[in-house]
Amino acid sequence: MKKIIILGCGQVGTSVAEILSKEDNDITVVDRNASILSDLQNRIDIQTVQGGAASPEILGQAGAVDADLVLAVTDSDEVNILACRVSTQIFNTPTRIARIRSASYLEHPQLFEKDIDHIISPENILTNQIMKLIEYPGALQVLDFAHGKIRLVGIRAHYGGALVGHAIKELKHHLPKVTSRIAAIYRENRAIIPTGKTVIEASDEVFFIATRNDISLMMKELKSAETISRDVFIA
Template sequence: MNILILGAGQVGETAAESLAGEEAHQVTIVDQDEVVLKKLQERLDARTVVGNASHPEVLERAGAKDADMIIALTNSDEINMTACQVAHTLFETPRRIARIRATEYTNHQALFKNGVFSVDFIISPEELVTEYIEELIHFPGALQVLEFAEGKVRLVAVRAHEGGALIGHPLKELSQHIPNVECRVVAIYRGGEGIIPEGDTVVEEGDEVFFIAARKDIRAVLSEMRKLDEPIRSVVIAGGGNIGVRLAQALEDSNDVKLIERRSERAKVVSESEKINKTMVLKGDATDETFLLEENIDSADVFVSVTNADEANILSAMLAKRLGAHKAMAVINKPAYTELVAAGTIDVAISPPQITLGTLLAHVRRGDVVKVHSLRQRAAEAIEAIAHGNASESRVIGKAIEDIRLPLGATISAIVRGDDVMMAHHDTVIESDDHVILFILDRRQIDEVERLFEVG
């Protein structure tokens, strides 16, 4: 697939790194910063074009006429929308995706559905990050909670700790511990190495365990991996930007929420906003120890830092944790920082580029792939693919899972058939229109997995 990526910021760079590393794609990156593009070209197999991404001449030089898809990820909503319109009108680019942050646009879907702006799919990183944090707050103890099949099933990552009933026991005993719960452990990371688990695999303290289960069963499975945390009641949010306000709005009806904003004018705007009603807005510096102590940070169930500065997020989350906050989370855009804090004081490092990447990949994957989650700094993927066709034209329909030629490191974890969620077993037979959930330990195998779900 010939793909144009407009914008070489953190999200654009992450998308380019992922797509340029796949043999099936030819990637061109457009940005106005020549220095940034030169650095990208030195380490990626991708073309680069310097210029304004919405200008017809720049898009022509980038090859918009021959492109299969344009992904507009600049920091300007207006440039992204205009670029998609220009690509559609002048170059007939078939598929157009735009990053649009302002709710002033996204609240008016008629702008996009009625052809005013030729955008096929809108991506809002702020909305995706907000939903991601919401899930973590709903399931205390989880490192990740990822949705499939419109919420019918979730993939959860958890750190195994002493107190979990299954620690030191083989996985085959899981069904004895929670006999009425359907779940499947799909991968274990131990010392940074991925393991495809079998029945005799023993869960050890410190393992990062990925399991799949229906939403209603998640807490039961979590209790097998660690001592269950109490439900979260008090949440402190550092940062009154788009994510902070969205998160406060989402949580304030079910939690006691405080929002800290350093800038006086912004704090006033947020406190007077009609979007939030019950949240206590505080003007202050979340990296100030005295301020946090005065606000009783030690009584907070969760402290989450969502400012625009990675360094401030890391420092404030580390400080809040040291001062007694039960759980500390930080939004971190730079991959190098994410890896540094992954095993440190901060409980959860949240990567907006990685969260956004999964949504982008769902539009790039071949076959009817409807959901993609990028995992472990893009080393692994979990996908949801729909099986189409019949036994004569499909590589999976009518076959038992044990007879499907999956690449090494890829496993079918669950199947959603209508409203029914089924954990995959070796003799489970795939039927037409099944939603198949797969875990791929090594994303380099994704091409082979995609081909399995192509018809013909």
């Protein structure tokens, strides 16, 4: 069992508290809003403390003296940063995680080196994912591995793609100089572990691993040129 303090009872803090409380953890949630804390405590088995998340007194009441982890996810970057600093310098909390939104803070990581172990930046995560999808039009998902040198890409197969209607083993004949691997296929909501004999069908969701330079070539094997669009609309 881990003793975890969650600072902030917004959407993120509430969701994390609900998930972690199911895993037999000792959870304490801190927030200024008493009614929100009361509602949460009535729904799940947690402790709550009303007050400012960065206050040494409030953190002490929340049990920071022997907490394993402090998760600072209030709606204020400044409060999250200060709360982690207090947790480090006064309570010596082993692990501190903070949500930081402002780019002006994120551009100076030296501010967090001593007091924050992990930074969560939802805006950066979303922006990076959008940029990857723009870079590879038609991709369903793009995930980085090995610091971005290798990527896992998901794409829906369409008629007209060179490999659609053919066995995966033919890929090495189409692209002899490309090193890639088809890792999984989803067909009509059913997962398929592919082999060389597996035939790619139109509408399959195909997930492949390739280097960044080879991704576009792989995508052309699964989609015709007409189905790849670079139009971008931001609403």
